[in-house]
Amino acid sequence: MQPRKIVLLGSTGSIGTQAIDVVDGAPHLFEVVALSAGGGNLELLARQVVHTGAAFVGIATGDPLRLQELIADAARTAGRPDFRPEIFAGPDASTRIAAVEADVVLNGITGSIGLAPTLAALKSGAVLALANKESLIVGGALVKAAAAQGQIVPVDSEHSAIAQCLRSGSADEVERLILTASGGPFRGRSREELHDVSPGEALAHPTWDMGPMVTTNSATLVNKGLELIEAHLLFDVPLDRIDVVVHPQSVVHSMVQFVDGSIIAQASPPDMRLPIALGLGWPDRVPQAARPCDWTKATSWTFEPLDTTAFPAVDLAKDAAKQGSTFPAVFNAANEEAVTAFHDGRIRFTDIVETIHSVLSEHSGSSGLTLESVLDAESWARARAHERLAVSSL
Ligand SMILES: NC(=O)C1=CN([C@@H]2O[C@H](COP(=O)(O)OP(=O)(O)OC[C@H]3O[C@@H](n4cnc5c(N)ncnc54)[C@H](OP(=O)(O)O)[C@@H]3O)[C@@H](O)[C@H]2O)C=CC1
Numbered sequence: 001m002q003p004r005k006i007v008l009l010g011s012t013g014s015i016g017t018q019a020i021d022v023v024d025g026a027p028h029l030f031e032v033v034a035l036s037a038g039g040g041n042l043e044l045l046a047r048q049v050v051h052t053g054a055a056f057v058g059i060a061t062g063d064p065l066r067l068q069e070l071i072a073d074a075a076r077t078a079g080r081p082d083f084r085p086e087i088f089a090g091p092d093a094s095t096r097i098a099a100v101e102a103d104v105v106l107n108g109i110t111g112s113i114g115l116a117p118t119l120a121a122l123k124s125g126a127v128l129a130l131a132n133k134e135s136l137i138v139g140g141a142l143v144k145a146a147a148a149q150g151q152i153v154p155v156d157s158e159h160s161a162i163a164q165c166l167r168s169g170s171a172d173e174v175e176r177l178i179l180t181a182s183g184g185p186f187r188g189r190s191r192e193e194l195h196d197v198s199p200g201e202a203l204a205h206p207t208w209d210m211g212p213m214v215t216t217n218s219a220t221l222v223n224k225g226l227e228l229i230e231a232h233l234l235f236d237v238p239l240d241r242i243d244v245v246v247h248p249q250s251v252v253h254s255m256v257q258f259v260d261g262s263i264i265a266q267a268s269p270p271d272m273r274l275p276i277a278l279g280l281g282w283p284d285r286v287p288q289a290a291r292p293c294d295w296t297k298a299t300s301w302t303f304e305p306l307d308t309t310a311f312p313a314v315d316l317a318k319d320a321a322k323q324g325s326t327f328p329a330v331f332n333a334a335n336e337e338a339v340t341a342f343h344d345g346r347i348r349f350t351d352i353v354e355t356i357h358s359v360l361s362e363h364s365g366s367s368g369l370t371l372e373s374v375l376d377a378e379s380w381a382r383a384r385a386h387e388r389l390a391v392s393s394l
């Protein structure tokens, strides 16, 4: 069998670098044909291009001539002085890279900026291995309409878990989905105790090593709110039949409850290489993609309800999803702006979710969901969030 041709969007990030580990571990299964990144780390990107031998590379910002020089240096060092991939540069570079002929496009970009690349990947006919949950959430019905049955394979650990559990039963046997949440670094704290936490503390995730946006979203529980919407869209289960339970060890990645009361869970130590490998290989499993649980050591898995008073983000996300239309896009855009302001030291941690709440409460939605209405709602939400953030600044 020929190796599957893989496009990696966001190759320099946490998902992207782990995807290259997966490919390195199974070169007979996968071949990287194109890479893209924001442009913030041209040295790493150049090394990745030479290492993988990708024929195409894209950057949103940064100097393409500098990238070309760095690739030439790395290629000389690797003993391949004639290696010259084609470089795409500019804001639409990842969208163009997503359309390169391939079997699977892994979208590992952070943020709703991943929407156009998601739509381009779907249009290309390739399987979309989706880590960039934001594009599905903001695009909603638009992304679903662009996807053929089974064309989107989830990479987010919870949704990969659910997809695996669903192999055990038919859609009409599904009663509920149960998303697990680590609870983040501030699990157990009251709303008041969250007031003065620092960006450094918010980035200290208890179980996962991830990029700064998703790590902060785990701390506010916004990530779980986004994942609730993601699960609803991916698996067509009504919002009120999706639960969140706190599981601090992050070993059970999510569960499906069936009509007879049986619950199937997927468990593995926290390591994204497993869902990434399954996303690239779906429906086939990649042998030795990750270590399994070690039953020779005593261990406990615990579960507790989510404190929705201290962490109201999941309820807020559910409300936004129920309102539909452009509300999820507004939820996400306001969050992205607030998280940036928090890391810049302009607002408090608790202002993040308050900002989302405030911006959502002023939104009136849009009649019909189009790409234009989504982009307009996002711009509006970002501008409104900025005004709100200026008022709540420290
Ligand atoms: N990390 C994880 O374990 C998990 C992540 N996810 C999801 O996966 C996605 C990626 O997360 P993560 O890897 O942690 O994020 P990182 O911040 O680590 O990486 C983000 C990647 O996106 C690139 N990027 C940023 N802006 C652009 C742009 N305009 N065009 C193209 N590429 C761009 C970055 O490039 P540059 O380096 O140049 O800035 C980088 O390669 C998110 O949606 C996250 O929620 C889901 C589950 C787990």
Ligand SMILES: CC(=O)[C@@H](O)[C@H](O)COP(=O)(O)O
Pocket: 156, 157, 158, 180, 181, 182, 183, 184, 208, 214, 217, 218, 219, 223, 224, 272
């Ligand atoms: C690894 C992964 O999928 C992340 O999205 C993870 O879910 C973050 O953990 P919590 O949001 O549960 O803290």
Ligand SMILES: [Mn+2]
Pocket: 156, 157, 158, 227
């Ligand atoms: Mn997740």
